[in-house]
Amino acid sequence: MPVTITVYGGAGEIGGNKILLEDGENRLFMDFGVSFGARGLYYEEFLNPRSPLGLLDPLVMSLLPPLRGAYRDDLVVSPEVWDRVRAHPHYREIPEIQGVLLSHAHVDHSGYISFLKETIPVHATRMTAFIAKAMQDVAGADLEREVGYTSPRLPTEDGLLAPDRKRFVQRPFAFVDGPPERQEALLFWGSSPAKTKGIEPAPLLPAGRVGDLPVGYFYVDHSIFGACGFVIETSAGWVVYTGDLRLHGGHSQLTETFVREAAALRPTVLLCEGTNVGREAQTSEEQVYEHALRLIREARGLVIADFGPRHIERLLTFYRVARETGRTLVILAKDQYMLEAIRLASGGPWTLTEMEDVLIYAERKGMISTVETRIRQRYAARLVSPEQIRADPPRFILCLSFFESKHLIDINPLPGGLYIYSSTEAFEEEQEIDQRRLQNWLARFGFQHVGFEGTEGLHASGHASGPDLLRMIRSIGPRILVPVHTVMPQLFAERLAGTDIRVLLPKPGVRFAV
Numbered sequence: 001m002p003v004t005i006t007v008y009g010g011a012g013e014i015g016g017n018k019i020l021l022e023d024g025e026n027r028l029f030m031d032f033g034v035s036f037g038a039r040g041l042y043y044e045e046f047l048n049p050r051s052p053l054g055l056l057d058p059l060v061m062s063l064l065p066p067l068r069g070a071y072r073d074d075l076v077v078s079p080e081v082w083d084r085v086r087a088h089p090h091y092r093e094i095p096e097i098q099g100v101l102l103s104h105a106h107v108d109h110s111g112y113i114s115f116l117k118e119t120i121p122v123h124a125t126r127m128t129a130f131i132a133k134a135m136q137d138v139a140g141a142d143l144e145r146e147v148g149y150t151s152p153r154l155p156t157e158d159g160l161l162a163p164d165r166k167r168f169v170q171r172p173f174a175f176v177d178g179p180p181e182r183q184e185a186l187l188f189w190g191s192s193p194a195k196t197k198g199i200e201p202a203p204l205l206p207a208g209r210v211g212d213l214p215v216g217y218f219y220v221d222h223s224i225f226g227a228c229g230f231v232i233e234t235s236a237g238w239v240v241y242t243g244d245l246r247l248h249g250g251h252s253q254l255t256e257t258f259v260r261e262a263a264a265l266r267p268t269v270l271l272c273e274g275t276n277v278g279r280e281a282q283t284s285e286e287q288v289y290e291h292a293l294r295l296i297r298e299a300r301g302l303v304i305a306d307f308g309p310r311h312i313e314r315l316l317t318f319y320r321v322a323r324e325t326g327r328t329l330v331i332l333a334k335d336q337y338m339l340e341a342i343r344l345a346s347g348g349p350w351t352l353t354e355m356e357d358v359l360i361y362a363e364r365k366g367m368i369s370t371v372e373t374r375i376r377q378r379y380a381a382r383l384v385s386p387e388q389i390r391a392d393p394p395r396f397i398l399c400l401s402f403f404e405s406k407h408l409i410d411i412n413p414l415p416g417g418l419y420i421y422s423s424t425e426a427f428e429e430e431q432e433i434d435q436r437r438l439q440n441w442l443a444r445f446g447f448q449h450v451g452f453e454g455t456e457g458l459h460a461s462g463h464a465s466g467p468d469l470l471r472m473i474r475s476i477g478p479r480i481l482v483p484v485h486t487v488m489p490q491l492f493a494e495r496l497a498g499t500d501i502r503v504l505l506p507k508p509g510v511r512f513a514v
């Protein structure tokens with residue numbers, strides 16, 4: 001039996017990685033993420049797959065590969081679901097899948113684990129698992145975020161599915177870098193975000209093997225803590241999967257070590273991300289720090305910094321800038337919850353200590369979740385109100401994004417503030433619309449803004465540049481390279497022409513032997 005690989009997501013697209021590896025009766029997925037491209041073809045913020053219909057919408061609209069046997073039984077609203085996709089060219093009745101290797105907690109790699117059978121073990125670093133759980137805890141009920149634990153669905157009288165009011169069920173995890181030792185961390189892993197129902201625990205599983213296949217991991221540097229690549233020993237030799245990585249970040253030595261160790265295996269296959277294969281130089285995090293520092297030194301009013309809330313490296317950059325400029329960083333309660341999760345998972349290359357001088361913004365809102373209530377109680381002394389910010393705007397750097405623009409109404413700062421956009425460039429139409437709206441908010445409240453062009457050096461990408469990727473691939477020297485997580489896979493073939501490396505461009509859902 002040949003070893004086969006099927007790229008169900010991540011072929012010719014950035015993200016949505018769902019890569020199936022099969023070796024005899026051994027079957028595993030590398031990541032199982034949301035394809036924002038496929039999802040965005042039909043859905044947006046106010047038009048979502050209908051969760052009371054479980055698998056129906058994501059299967060019929062091809063957000064999930066039609067693999068009968070891979071998904072949770074409680075999400076099958078009626079047997080007709082499978083009839084709807086039986087004619088799909090990728091339809092398949094798939095035997096047992098023994099594991100998912102989760103490279104990191106970005107939703108385009110992790111999100112659709114939600115739909116997979118709740119008995120399939122997830123192999124991930126402790127940090128990735130904790131971040132995924134914290135994201136789920138703050139997301140509230142969201143069928144597309146059930147990575148750490150499931151909220152089992154029960155059939156209703158109307159023939160729909162509704163969450164069981166009494167249960168959450170933990171997924172079985174194998175922490176590749178060892179289980180948490182501290183009692184506090186174990187408590188977090190098992191804690192429920194709801195007041196009324198607990199999480200039924202699943203045992204922590206040993207890592208190092210999926211089915212009969214030995215599996216190893218290597219930390220890599222990416223724009224989220226906990227990222228790793230995987231190596232799998234198959235009957236056709238070693239298969240290496242990079243996840244997302246870069247060589248220009250604060251932990252680039254991790255990626256260097258990964259490259260060295262992967263090369264030593266003389267792998268048959270390298271599945272390599274290629275988000276930025278078309279780009280040359282990259283802004284480093286240190287440059288982001290320098291640019292932000294210069295801007296904030298000159299700022300006279302309130303500063304707002306906009307970056308992804310899970311991007312701890314960026315948060316630490318602005319924390320440094322805040323200290324240098326005599327300002328105080330203000331974050332949201334849900335961000336503080338994430339920081340707690342990261343602190344509890346700390347160890348190895350990623351450590352975060354408590355930042356006592358970071359304040360927590362007391363949002364004005366009617367419904368405050370259980371998770372947020374707990375944070376507000378625990379950190380009551382560190383809460384800061386909109387009025388306190390209005391009274392002394394130059395004292396603060398507020399970490400907010402577009403979706404929190406509404407808080408400007410409560411803060412009502414004097415004109416003269418500065419908004420620093422320190423996140424990915426808008427590359428999709430929807431984001432461009434959001435960005436236009438955001439600019440309207442900023443104009444209304446008298447903010448200057450910087451960073452929207454993406455050329456000001458206020459964002460360091462999480463992905464390696466083209467030259468770095470090619471250097472890495474040549475060092476690892478696989479027999480076959482499979483570019484994933486890129487819209488320019490053919491560029492790899494062009495750049496590696498004339499070498500011993502065969503570049504295999506994957507087609508979505510088409511199985512190939514290695």
Ligand SMILES: [Zn+2]
Nearest residue numbers: 104106244462
């Ligand atoms: Zn990523």
